[in-house]
Every structure is written in C-alpha cells, then in structure tokens.
Amino acid sequence: MTDPTAAELDRNDPLARFTDRFHPSEGLVAYLDGNSLGRPLRVTAERLGDFVAEDWGGRLIRAWDEQWMALPFALGDRIAAATLGAAAGQTVVADSTTVLLYKLMRAAVDARPGRHEIVLDDDNFPTDRFVAEGIARERGLRIRWISVDPARGVELEQVRAAIGPDTALVVLSHVAYRSGFLADLAGITRAVHDAGALVLWDLCHSVGSVPIPLDEADVDLAVGCTYKYLNGGPGAPAFGYVARRLQSELEQPVQGWMGAADVFAMGDGFVPGEGMRRFLSGTPPVVGMLAMQHMLDLIEEAGIHAIREKSVALTEHALRRVEAQLVPLGVTIASPLASAERGSHVTIRHPEFRAVTARLWERGVIPDFRAPDGLRLGLSPLSTSFTEVQLGIDAIEAALLEAVHDSARPASTAPPA
C-alpha cells in the first residue's frame, strides 16, 4: 500500500474547512512555525477595530466594570474548558509566561519550606531554567538537573530517580520545545506527588494541539503560552493554572492591587484575594487578550480531540516525507517517531540548515531555525493543510540541494593584485 498523498489527506480531513479562516499572507507558500507564532484569523483584524471603536472608545472606563475586570477569569475558564481538562476557577490569563512562571514557582517553593531542591530537565526551555535558577539563588535552594536526550525528552523513570524527600518542586515541559517529545504528564505527576513534592507543567508547546488532562491527572500548577496554538498574537499574555485545593495555601510574591481581596478598597495593607485572584498582580492586559478569543471559537467548534487527530496525521505525513525526500540528503530526525510520544512539531537536523532557512524565508516557506543545525516544523492543526506541509518539504529539499551544491564549490580566490 502506498502512502496517501497530501491531496488525498486534505480531501479526507474533517477539519480542512478551518484553514480558510486564517488571514491570508501574500507570498506565503507554507507556514511551518505555528508553534512559535500562530497566524491571525480573518476576523481578528476586523474585531480589533470593533474593540477600539465600541468597547474601548465607546464604553471607555465603564468597560472595566462591564467586562474587563472579569476577563482574566472568564478567559482562563474558557481556555481551561476547551484545552486543559480543567474545571472553572483554576485558570487566569495574566502577565508573560516568564513572569507567571516566576510567580507560581516562587509560590510553590515557598509553600514547601523544608525542601531544598527544584528539579528540571536540562533541555527545558531557557526561560524555565533561568527563572528556576534565579529563584534557587534567592531562596537558597539547589537545582537538580535531569539530563535528557535532546531528540527525546524527560522520561518517567528519570524523574523517579531524581526526586526525593528534599524535592520541593518539579518543573517540566509537557511538550519539549526542541524535539516535540510529549511527556507522561499523568505518570510523572503521580510520581512527584508520591515524593511529596509539587509539579509545575509548562504547557507552552502543547496547549491547543494536545488534550491536557490537568484535573484528571491531579496537576498542581501549570503555565502556558497563548501566542502559539492559541493564536493570541505576538506577546499575548500567558495563562496560569493552580489546582483549587492549593489556592488558599499558596502566595505569590508580586502582590499588586489586582490580586487584593477588594481591588478598589485602596486601603492599608495587602489582603490576598480568594481563589485565583491572588495570582494576579497588575492591570489585566486587555488588548492582548482579544485575539485568542477568536481562536478559542475555532477550537471549541473543532474539539481538542479532533485537533489532536489532525495534529498526529500532519506530523506523520511530515515524517514520511522527510524520510522519503530529506533523509537521503543527510537530514536526521530529532523528534520521537512514535506518534503517542510527539506533540505537533518535529525537528530535523542538517549542518546546512542555517543557510537553508534564509533561502526558505525568501521563498515564503517559513520554518523555525534553532541553532546549531535544527529546523523545527511546527504544524498548527487548524491552520495547516497537508498540501502546505508537502510544499514545505519540497522547498526544503530544493534549498538543501542548492546549499549543499554551493558549499561544495571551491572558495573563490582573491582577485589578482
């Protein structure tokens, strides 16, 4: 049996209709970076204008009472229901991913004062590692690094071996930013709890493409990004999840007016709010919270499980075409081959990929280059067609052949004096 063609896969794709909902981009042949910055929807341009005219310009300060004060919670609950498997009242939208990581990591380690270690894998996203290192230094803790295979990610047995009675907090990525490895969220969470520690999952590279069972897996804390598969726009604010059973126990360090029990009392002394309110700090970043709502409409319509099915089909198609077209040119695959162990992106490697990326960008084929030699193909399920993946692989093949050819030529000699 031959592999299905991209055209066949598109014809049989139950979510194919969604690709047309995204804003067209002139000259774009294949967008393979939806795991870094999701594309805007067609409706987003118009609705941002409406927001300026009607909500901000029309209602002015009254809109705070009418809708914006509730938005961090309402939008958090919506993300939770559509993508996180989490009941209401445990998720807020606020701050950047980095700031939320700081606030929740600090809250967690301060809630486990007798324990002195934060456990991370050494291939975790830089900001996770940097934030943890800063907190370890300021709180007198140690980091215990789990050394992982960068073409895979952190495994349950590695976590079991690393944690113990001195572990305060384990911080891991659900989907590894480099390899796309999909960690065993439920198994690792259980193991962490068995050791009496807390776990914080970074969901940046999974949310919106992989169903996440936060409540079912009894996760403690999570932080995620909204500008990748939630298409919130560049630098859109992050979301944070704190299991209800922990909310009153935890206190985060950036205590600002929006986290206070009575926001407009303007009184003396900070009293942390109930529930998720205490995890807010400053004024909610309303303008940055608009576009993700349009994407949530689509995710709700499609359903996260159907989205995951398409995601798997997209990465499987990409891997088949890489095997057929690029591996013969010396490309290696730096992502798990088993679909159950993979999120919605795959990374491939070749020494010429830095030069290849520059050529591809000029031609409207946009993957993400990761030093020293990685090309990351992020396949956002609702905006990406199988044909687009095929065009992307074809373009990589062509650019790679050119790059290899160019670098094989003898260097030009200096002109005669």
Next chain:
Amino acid sequence: MTDPTAAELDRNDPLARFTDRFHPSEGLVAYLDGNSLGRPLRVTAERLGDFVAEDWGGRLIRAWDEQWMALPFALGDRIAAATLGAAAGQTVVADSTTVLLYKLMRAAVDARPGRHEIVLDDDNFPTDRFVAEGIARERGLRIRWISVDPARGVELEQVRAAIGPDTALVVLSHVAYRSGFLADLAGITRAVHDAGALVLWDLCHSVGSVPIPLDEADVDLAVGCTYKYLNGGPGAPAFGYVARRLQSELEQPVQGWMGAADVFAMGDGFVPGEGMRRFLSGTPPVVGMLAMQHMLDLIEEAGIHAIREKSVALTEHALRRVEAQLVPLGVTIASPLASAERGSHVTIRHPEFRAVTARLWERGVIPDFRAPDGLRLGLSPLSTSFTEVQLGIDAIEAALLEAVHDSARPASTAPPA
C-alpha cells in the same frame, strides 16, 4: 475682569485641533477620566487592523527579527524623548506597572544590602504600597511610612525627615493618584541621594501631561503607566527607566530569556544582558504596544510643554467652575489650588458623590469615583476641550442637586399589609 468662558478658552487654545483626533463615542458628553483610561485615537482602530493583516498576518514570525525584538527599546526611547527628559538607552516597555515596580524595587533594595528601610508615603497608590510591603517581608526589610495630607501629597521636608543611613529605597508618586499633588521630583531626588539611598518615581499619573526631567534631576529609577495620558489602551504594558550609571549594578529577580545577553543562544545558565535588556523578562507584549505609538505621534507634534500649559489651563478652569457652581452646594476641593503643585486632575468631595456618579455615567458624563466620597476629574490635555469640562461641571451640579433633593425626602414607608 470676568473669568473667560469655556468657549473663549477653546477659541484661544493652540492645541484645540487635537480633540478631533480621538475616536468619537456615541452619547459621550464629557469624558473626565482620561487619567484612568485614555481615549483611543481615530487612527487606532484602522491601524490595529492593518497590524493584524500586514505585520502579524503578513510577516508572521519574520516580524520578530524585522521589528518586534527591538520594540521594547525603541518605544521606550521614544517615550523617554517625548515625555521623560531622558536620553536613549534607559527606558523599556514591558510587563504591567505592578510587575515592573516589583522588578525595579527588588533590584534597588538588593543593590543596597546594608540598608534596611523602604520609604513610601502612606497615600501612595495601593499597588506601590503592596509591592513594597511584599518585598520588605521577603527581604527582611522595614517600611517607613511618611504620613501625608491626602488633599496634598508628599513634601520635601517630610522626605528629609524620614530618610537616613538605613534607607535603601524611596518610592514616591510624581503626581498623587488621589489629590493630583505634583511632588518636587528634583528636590526630593537630591535629598534621597544625600542620604545615600536610591529613589524610584512612579510616573503613572504624570507621564504625558507633565514634563518630567529624569536625566536632569539625576533620577535613579522610574516606572510609568501607558494607558492613561499615553492612551495605550486598557492594560497596555508599562515602561521602566533605569539611569545608565546604575544599569550594570542592578539585577532584577525575574530572569527570563528576553533579559539574557544572547536571547536565542538557548544555552546553559543565565547571563544578564547589557544595558536595559536585563530588565526584560518574557516575550514583549507587542499587541499592547501599538496604540501608544499613535498617541506619541500627537505628543511629539504638540510638545510636552505646550501640553502642560493646556493641562494647567484646564484644571484652572475646572477649579474656577467648581468654586462658582459646586462649592456653594457643599463640595470641597481635595487638590492643591496652586497650579505649580498640581498635575492634570483634580479631586472634589461630597457625601453624595457615589450616587451622583451613577447618574452622571448614565448621562454620558464620566468622571471617576473614589471611595468614600471623591470625584476625580482627569483632564487629558489633548483630548479634552474647555467646553467639555464646563458641560461636565454643569452635569455634576444638576445631578448633585437631584441627589441632595432625593436624599432629603422622607424614606417611603412600607406598603400597608
């Protein structure tokens, strides 16, 4: 000589042409809350749509390299030149005001390890007080409160009396959020430096309406809000200023990838960036940074000194009309009467103002109510006309007469059983 009428003042206003640049709001009679949420410009609705179509949707991930990575610095420099009297390379746009206050206060107290006090006035904005209290608790410091008259604000002599060899940091508002009192920024900064301490100025209620001489006054640190007189939209990100001479000495605690010396190295261990980069943490909130650029166009065109002249004329007109129309009804003025001691808002008080505010909002007259009995009239110089102020005062007079009349009636008795 009689006072000039609002119509006369508008006719002679050299900045009158700017009021028409703001987005109209149906049914709006007088917007007196520009110090809480500035109005959008007419161009903002259109330009946000263009941004979605062209920059985000068109350039996609390429726009990070092409423009967005530089935006926190470029926009910071622009705010600095137009409004802060600060040379380039000392200002960034990032985070919320509260988060930036946390980062810069932490950086400051950690840089003065032998000193144990943070000095604030007890009528400073709640988030400033809450953040300082949290930092004092976590760093083992004390807060020394300067008790101020809430109808004025913090005076130079009060600061001199409060600071000493144990003062690490003084945190004050340039314009008091309640009274509008304009503090002696240069004199207080000198006094703080004489005591060997650092000063952080909260510019939220002054930036864009009052010229701020940060470099000339040798200020150490400042944080300000962009959604008031910079019209950045609800929850737009804040800006932070760190004097060049201090930048390499200070380290802030939220060390994330965008603050690292080499952002995309993805390497081991955090190395703080040079200059202002180290004060960034997470991904720049690009969508929230757009609208303020449109307002900066206007501020640059008008000039901050001309804006201040109009601001003074607006608050003087408001105070004259309050004296003439509202003081006879029992209203008191809770703002400085001397224009040199006042920012761009005035606060008036009356026991009925909570009820009055509800009536005013229904009639398209929008001041800000501050418990228990304050009405804040924020007069954003470029969007507010003298006639608008007059209409606002007239509406307050009418609503106050009604409210006093209503509350003077005997309470209705229960209906017969």
